[in-house]
Amino acid sequence: MHAEEKFTPKTWPAAPEKSTLEGKNKFLGFWLFLGGETVLFASLFATYLALKDRVPDQSMAHAKDLFELPTVFLATMLLLFSSLTSVYAMYHMKNYNFKKMQAWLLITVLLGVGFLVLEIQEFNHYVHEFHHTFTSSAFGSAFYTLVGFHGGHVAFGLLWITSLMLRNAKRGLNLYNAPKFYVASLYWHFIDVVWVFIFTVVYLMGMVG
Amino acid sequence: MSSYAQKKGFLGTIWDYLTTVDHKKIAILYLISGGFFFLIGGLEALMIRIQLAVPNNDFVSAGLYNEILTMHGTTMIFLAAMPLIFCFLNAVVPLQIGARDVAFPFVNALGFWLFFFGGVFLNLSWFLGGAPDAGWTSYASLSLHSPGHGIDFYALGLQIAGAGTLIGGINFLVTIINMRAPGMTYMRMPLFTWTAFVTSALILFAFPPLTVGLFLMIFDRMFGSNFFVVAGGGNTIIWEHFFWIFGHPEVYILILPAFGIFSEILPVFSRKRLFGYSSMVFATVLIGFLGFMVWAHHMFTTGLGPIANAIFAVATMAIAVPTGIKIFNWIFTMWGGSVKFTTPMLYAVAFIPTFVAGGVTGIMLAVAAADYQYHDSYFVVAHFHYVIVGGVVFALLAGLHFYWPKMFGTMLNEAMGKISFWLFLIGFHLTFFIQHFLGLMGMPRRVWTYLPGQGFETANLISSIGAAFMGIAVIVMVYNVIHTQVRGVKVSNDPWGDGRTLEWAISSPPPFYNFKQTPLVRGLDAWWLEKMEGKKEMTPAEPVGDIHMPNNSILPFFIAMGLFVAAFGAMYHVDDKPWAIPVLIIGFIITLGSMFLRSVVDDHGHHIHKEDLMDDKDKGVKA
Amino acid sequence: MANHQSNSGNPSVDYEYRRKKNAEEMKHHVVSFALMIFLTLVAFAAVYADMSKWFIVPFILLLAAVQVILQLYYFMHMSHKGHESPQMFLFSGVFVAFLTILTFSTIIWW
Amino acid sequence: MKHWLQKWRLVSAIAVLALVLSGCGEPYLSTLDPAGTVAQSQYDLMILSTLIMVVVIVVVFIIYIIALTRFRRRKGDDKKIPKQIEGNHKLEIIWTTIPILLLLILAVPTVSATFHFADTSAMEKKDKDGKHKELVVNVRANLYWWEFEYPDLGIITSQDLVIPTDQKVYFQVKASDVKHSFWIPSIGGKIDANVDGVNKFWLEVDNDKAENVGNLFYGKCAELCGPSHGLMDFKVKALNQDDFKTWVSDMQNVKESQPTTALAQEGQKIFQKNCISCHAVTPQDSRPETARSAPNLATFGERTRVAGILDHTKENVKKWIKDPEAYKPGNKMTGAYGDLSDDQVNALAEYLMGLKVQD
Ligand code: HEA
Ligand code: HEA
């Protein structure tokens, strides 16, 4: 089986993620999926923009009252750094250095977990301090749906990368799993892209009013 | 024959289909279930027409009528037309581009099972307290107001089925981009493959807005959110936009493959290559592109303001241009050809004027200021049945007769085919032509009955009589299918004699690995080119070698079934049923567990060995 | 099918070359990452600086767009060969996304 | 715009098509028999677009028929292979440009009419008392009934819309429960009644046309709104300016029509007990909108229909009160009042039929 052939750094191909037909298909299919995800998130952003600050009773908290930029900044940094670390992981993947790849992936996962923890704390804060919940207003529904969908993506990404790491821990890199790692890292970057818009559109623009 | 396709017995066959990842078998699954839902949707249409045959009729009650109406539209669009199109995509596209299979056979199977479980879920509503009743558009204020679980069935069912369609679309995009046989450049792809490509792209971008819209609906109805609840700050127009941002591309998702089927049939039975191939490709892409910029023509009366209405009106009209290009190219394909009127060709020939009639009423509807009169009247019903039945359904029926030999190796009876064609054609025009006038005379659509004395009686009666003709036509067709399969006379590779594209170069039905050797494509209409040079088969692009095949798997079935189970949990969670949340969780465990299995258990597929393939040669083609 | 895409006959020369190229690319990545962090800082600073809303909103949206382009073209290699189809489909997605957002911020006014 | 339309009116008058079409439908209901400015322009647009479409269809048909008859495969052609033609640039240019031109002809009046119909700027003009200078009617659509409020005149009616002819009437349309759509086919195209906010538009009725149909037009709900959507009809009384003025003052001056017969007085009592919580019986109803949960019955005796659909007879009123569900499934009146005996229903009907403002 070609896909499971053993390699050395020298025989390892330049673009391992696209060296088999399966890999090529997976690579392209995943990019297409990201095209669809773009529209999916755009729809959620659009909904959020239409419903931002729409509350049944004007005494309820608006975006301006809720958000705390320091936390958001911290979360942003965690996610941005995790994007860089996953680039490092792919760098080592291309160099056929499995151990280093795994190490960087682990850091990526840890950063991602940190991000999720911050997000959960943040939500918790809104719910308890401001009674800003999923059901309290259209604003709340739209906010939690958009940010929560992103958070869900982060969580799924963490599970995905972790199980890839565990599953392949013993057998190292080959052409069967290289595309899988590559695609997972694409996914992770995409999550970062979405977050860039979330912190801009939801949080920063929310503070400007 | 290699050992994989043997065993059998009845249960064996069932198991084979439950686990299959072969695009040809998946095509058959789509055909059977899509065909079944077409009969259901048709039955619902007949009930609509019976109820409306005379004024003040009480054949069905008002509430039931709305359920039938909603399920008719939803079933026909999502559970009949879409899967039947996927049937032909699966049956034909890989063969046309000379591929062994699709890019993601597993995902292909998963797409089917998602559609299937979504469809079953939706239709179970009939037995579990009532079907959805807010129209196939399910506008938010009414659908939130609707009691019972009907709308929940709609939202959850479509969500599941829609996920299947989305991954199906991605699968075909990758297949077409990556798996074409050597020599098959983009501009040598058969037009059906081109339309499959553009349709899949439309699916990729049109379904996410529907997904989001349905999520918001599910959250509002089942989890207390306020997206469409005005009192909570929500806005119902959001739903309308999402529905139509999806809904308008959706009608082009349906019609483009229909155009593709006709673009295959017309050249074959005119014995002449498609006129203006490159402009046809261009028009297809342009229709796909414009299709995303016109959705608000369904919302002219919503109150978007004159600027939006004017922009969308003009953008909508623009679609007439690429569509017109196609119409004229089809006619000029026949011009100078040698036209033979087989059953598929009859449908193609009937399609041209019918679709033009439906298309031009579309342009009339695009005149925003006049649409204030047409909107939500029977004029609209007439328009869209002209394009959908006259376009999509004609294409599906044409494709059924045209590709039947390729899918099953037998030939549908031509005499019966023609009888049912004429019945259907006459019935169709009888039913829908007169509805234009009903609309102009002031009859709104979606009314469960009408009062006497408003001038609607005669036209409605005529319309209902037409529907009866269509019913008989369908019965003849079903009989034809059964009759043909029982007789089981096998046919050769190219039973129509004038096949032009690659699928006609291999046996009918093709072996499960398709091409023994990937063919070398030397131009448009690859098979025709070879035939004209007196060859009996395609020139191979590779020596005979081992063929890599994917393994069968039951996991797609379970992934889809898990969501089906979870949907019940989500739905009954509203009624505070104690078992609801556990069921929801169990469902997700089934799905995620199956996905997990899929990703941790390596599946490298298997190989058919060269020697076995050599064996096959001796047996020759099945005929 | 699995081909080892070597361009020169000598695998070890090829190997050295690739190593170097990868390392160089990684350097680019780090630079673009620094740029991204910088842009983020500017965006947050702009909001803290409390300037006019009409300036800040377009400005931070621009910053976000630049950042995303960096992500796509550097981290996700979108400019590399073999990314033609991904580019086309991603931009089509962006086009639909843009239309959707434009609609929802203009003609839903209630 | 106007000029253009008038020219078209001439052309359309002689168009055979128009003759064919205007034979269709009832004059009080059909879009093909326009009785107002808006409906007329819309009709002109229909005729224009239909003519263009007929041109398209005829051209397509001619080429199509020729292709089919000349090039069918005849006996002995079995072996013949026609010449394989790739395309023809000249032809392709022709069938790209001609449709574009046809569409331009259609697009210009479309855009202009769209803006014309949306022009409600006159509505914003108020006099010094804060009243609109033009006649404004607030239309509120409810599950299966319509309320018409004349905010500047202090009048509220239900089911029957009364408007003056030969004058632009401005409407503010909204819904109180689910989405409906306000449509009077022979007077002008529809506009949706949304739950989210108010839609504005105007209509104008032609007096001669109104007289032709006894001043009475049909209106319909044109958006699926539940089981009885198909029965959510209303009537439009289009009165000439003088009659309208009389109607307004009658409505403003009436206090509450008092029953005259004993039976009716009996009915009034029952009404006060069972029905008044929802139905008002004076045209001035100071309750807030949300409290006005049922049709105003002040002019019930003058209605042309019961509940918008039944002929206006006492028998039908009785039938309605006994079992509204049988006539309008899903309506909001069913089950809202206790059981009533036949006598009580009879008394109620007597009382209701006597509720008149004009004689
Ligand atoms: C397969 C499905 C299909 C197709 C192909 C079309 C094609 C078109 N449709 Fe249709 N449409 C529907 C399915 C479809 N539609 C459905 C289901 C609804 C109702 C949904 C609901 O409310 O439930 C609907 C409703 C609908 C409306 C909303 C009406 C309303 O609710 O008020 C409008 C308005 O603009 C419209 C327009 C068009 C146009 C302009 C085209 C164009 O694409 C047509 C183009 C074709 C031609 C024009 C003919 C060929 C061209 C020539 C021969 C060239 C020369 C022509 C000219 C110069 C005119 N459609
Ligand atoms: C692909 C789409 C599609 C197709 C093919 C059809 C096909 C037909 N439709 Fe349509 N229809 C819609 C999509 C479609 N429809 C949509 C989207 C709506 C709008 C819904 C809404 O407003 O929300 C609609 C609405 C609609 C209405 C308007 C109802 C209303 O507004 O109140 C009417 C009325 O005449 C109608 C009639 C028909 C008829 C007679 C057919 C015929 O062509 C059907 C022909 C088929 C048959 C006659 C099969 C009969 C089957 C048998 C005889 C065998 C039965 C046996 C077994 C099951 C064992 N349809």
Ligand code: CUA
């Ligand atoms: Cu109100 Cu339909």
Ligand SMILES: [Cu+2]
């Ligand atoms: Cu449309």
